Amino acid sequence: MSKLIKLSPLLLIGISQMAMAQSETATVSEDEEQGIKEIVVTAEFKETTVQRSSLSLQVLSRDEIATVRRPNDLNALVPGVQIGSSGPNPQVFIRGVGDAARNSRAQSGVVFNIDGVALVRPSAATANFFDLERIEVLKGPQGTLYGRNASGGVLNLITARPKLDETSGFASFEAGNFNLVAGEAAINLPLGEKVALRVSSKIVDRDGYLSDGAQDQRTRAGRLRLFWKPSDSFDVMINADASHVGGKGSGVTTRPVFQNNPWYSNTDTRLLPFPFQFGPGTAPFTAPTDRSIDADLWGVSAEINADLGFGRLTFVPAYRTQKQEVVSFNSNFRFSETVDDRTISAELRLAGEIGDLEWILGGFYFDFKNNAAIYPGQGSFNSSQQFVDRTISKAVFGNAIYSVSETLRLIGGLRYTNEATDGTFVNGRGAPPVIPFVPTSGVNQFAPLEVNKVNWKFGLELDVAPQSMLYATGTSGFKGGGTNSTPCGGPSFGPEDVRSFLFGSRNRFFGNALQVNGEAFLTKTQGQQVSALTQVCAANGAPGPQGFMTFNVGRATVYGGNIDLLWKPTANGSLHFFAEYLKSRADSFSFSQIGAGAYTPAQLSLCSATAGTAPFFNINCDGLPLPRVPTWTIQADYSHKFVLANEGEIVPKVFVQRVTSRFLDIAYGPNGTAPAYTNVNFEVTYTPPGNGWILSAFATNITNAAIYTSGVSVPANAPNGVRYYTAHIEPPRMFGARLQVNF
Known part of the structure; x- marks a missing residue:
């Protein structure tokens, strides 16, 4: 706590002194033409505004996410969030907490929710970025209200709701470079006075931006929402969605850069030398030509609300399924995976008030x-x-806010979770469809894993002026454990526990024209889970091939602070500035693996490797910063509305983001550092009188910055004598135009 205590006084005392200086009679007027509008959120299962919430929370509006087509696009919008990819799996990290595993058995450390339903894998959200009302990004553990695997945070996708007594909708068309063609449409239909239906869909076709055509987008998605409100005390929302993801899928490039082209694919055989060249030595995979993804996903859910007088009852049942076949490549290594899963979930909540509680x-x-x-x-x-595995999780939870006075509120919450995982596996040989699978073992049992966890939250909120609040909270969360898949069994790994302590302030000044928010935080992780390419055992228990393994390595600390400024200098202008500082440290970071691998002295890793009982080596990375945690993220955007003589509007907006360097993975090799970058985006929008249609032009990553978001060392030396890295890289410069017709 000492580091946080040292960092927080300047942030909190300074802001609170400004807040105290406000007039006690100041009020927030939504009708003020120049004022900053309030943003309503439901992150705590109730309606409140961002300025009255003590969560570490960032909200993206419908306009801000107009060009977001996949989870990775959030990197440019949300400081502290790093989203990379491994095959079809987005790897989401928030302030250093997340998951870097590379197969379907991964446990995500950041949960995607769609309309209150948790998704098991981030890949299930890939095609659902359409007809969204907003995205709520909750940073830090959310273990009491959101439960398992929300140890790093939560991303809530809030889709547009059906509206009673209103017929409306829109249709949009988008085109751009890399042969981008996208369309989106939605219609809202009243079905009588008490029922409304909203139907929406989206299609995206875009060629890949890597040199071999990887990193393309071929998605089709649709959503239906039916709302029934027979009375003021009862309502039902029924949701259904379906999506398909196809194309070549995800790919990676190399570090160091090859052919002076950061977007040169690691498996482009036209020029790449060994070990990335495919040929007779890698038969039958003589060329990586079958890279692909074929995924079908669908789900149904409901939200039923009933006012019981003493409280409001909410029931959210859901069923989701995902079928997916993927082929991807890492150097001369072909990896294919098939997935066929289903998820059944149900949540029951009762909320109310008793006096000041x-x-x-x-x-x-x-x-x-x-x-x-x-x-x-x-x-x-x-x-x-x-393999077949199954996880059953059951939890009970409670949260309370007690108003000690008109200005002071106390917060407390608890959640108890019981989680059990087991399954079976069969070893074999094969690489379908090239080589059929042939079993080499009988049915084996994974070691059962059962976890009982109690997560907590406590805090206070203090109104120091009508438009200013100080808050302090402590929260905990956990990421579930699991088992690995190796030829000689499934060694398990335990859960990861995260605790976070947050101090912050939210303020409005100068007639609601200036918003100044700030936070300082400290996060402690125990049983930290990491994933790395290590040598695994062969069928007889001897040293075998390289494989990705997940294991617990010890403890870690992340602390820092941010300042968030929003200023409307005029009725038509808006300036937003955000700066976040992060400092991370692996307090206890050690593990054992077969062979020294990436940690031999010749590889120049910052970690140390000492020989243990042959063939094992003990790896120690104590004191190093955590991967994917940049020290500084600074971003600013400015937009200005120009009203034309015909009362039409032109709104240009420029966005600049600067992110400092960071490590890509736990090998900590010289080629595994992602360089700092500056990302510049621009958009201009024209809206004619009447708002019947909107025309926009946009450009992203105007400076063609190389933006690496994830990576892993591979067992081959680069020209500088140490290991290559294969890394996920964000798109180069992209541009296009979008026309939306409203009705």
């Missing part, structure tokens, strides 16, 4: 069954595994 009680049930197979292939080696 505002409370919520709830229960949660989660049943996930995964039938999958992984087929890694490297030359003649093609050891594979088919």
Whole structure:
């Protein structure tokens, strides 16, 4: 806590002194033409505004996410969030907490929710970025209200709701470079006085931006929402969505850069030398031409609300399924995976008020069954595994806010979770469809894993002026454990526990024209889970091939602070500035692996490797910063509305983001540092009188910055004598235009 205590006084005392200086009679007027509008959120299962919330929270409006087509696009909009990719799996980190695993058995550390339903994998959200009302980004553990695997935070996708007594909608068309063609449409239809239906869909076709055509987008998605409100005390929302993701899918480039082109694919055989060249030595994979993704996802859910007088009852049942086949490549290593899973979940909440006490009680049930197979292939080696695993999680929770006075509120929350995971696996050889799978073992049992966790939250909120609040909170969360898949079994890894302490202030000044928010925070992680390419065991227990393993390494600390300024100098102008400082440290970071691998002295890793009982080596990375945690993220944007003589409007907006360097993975090698970058985006929008249509032109990453968001070392030396890295890279300069017709 000492580091946070040193950092927080300047931030909090300074802001609070400005807040105290405000007039006690100041009021917030939404009708003020120049004033900053309030943003309503439901992140705590109730309606409140951002300025009255003590969460570490950032909200993206419908306009801000107009060009967001996939999870990775959030990197340019949300400081502290780093979203990379491995195959089809987005790897989401918030302030150093997340998950870097590379297969379907991963446990995400940041949860995506769509209309209150948790998604098991971030990949399930890939095609759902359309017809959104807003995105709520909750930073830090959310273990009491959101439960398992919200240890790093939560991303809430809030889709547009049906509206009673209104017929409306829109249709948009978008085109741009890399042969981008996209369309989106939605219609809202009243079905009588008490029922409304909203139907929406989106299509995206865009060629890949890597040199071999990888990193393309071929998505089709649709959504239906039916709202029924027979009375003021009862309503039902029924949701259904379906999506398809196809194309070549995700790909990676190399570090160091090859051919002076950061977007040169690691498997482009036209020029790349060994070890990335495919040829007779890697038969039958003589060329990486079958890279692909074929995923079908759908889900149904409901939200039922009933006012019982003494409280409001909410029931959210859901069923989701995902079927997916993926082929991807890492150097001369072919990896294919099939997934067929289903998730059943249900949450029941009761919320109410008793005097000065505002409370919520709830229960949660989660049943996930995964039938999958992984087929890694490297030359003649093609050891594979088919497995079935199941996770059942049950939880009860409660949260309360007690108003001690008109200006002071106390917060408390608890959640108890029981989670059990087990399953079976069959070893074999094969790389379908090239080489059929042939079992080499009988059915084996994964070691069962059961976890019982209690998560907590406490805090206070203090109104120091009518438009200023100080707050302090402590929260905890956990990421579930699991088992790895190797030819000789499934070694398990335990859960990861995260605790976070937050001090902050939210303020409005000068007639609601200036907003000044700030936070200081400290996050402690125990049982930190990491994933890395290490040597695994062969079928007989001897040293085998390279494989990705997840394991617990110890403890870590992240602390820092941010300042968030929003200023409307005129009725038509808006300036937003955000700066975040992060400092991270691996307090206890050690593990054991077969062979020294990336940690041999010749590889110049910052970690140390000492020989243990042969063939194992003990790896120690104590004191190093955590991967994917930049020290500074600074961003600013400015927009200005120009009203034309015909009363039409032109609104240009420029956005600049600066992110400092950071490590890509835990090998900590010389080629594994992602350089600092500056990302510049621009958009201009024209709206004619009447708002019947909107025309926009946009350009992203105007400076063609190389933006790396994830990576891993591969067992081959680069020209500088140490290991290559394969890394996910964001798109180069992209531009286009969008026409939207409203009705």
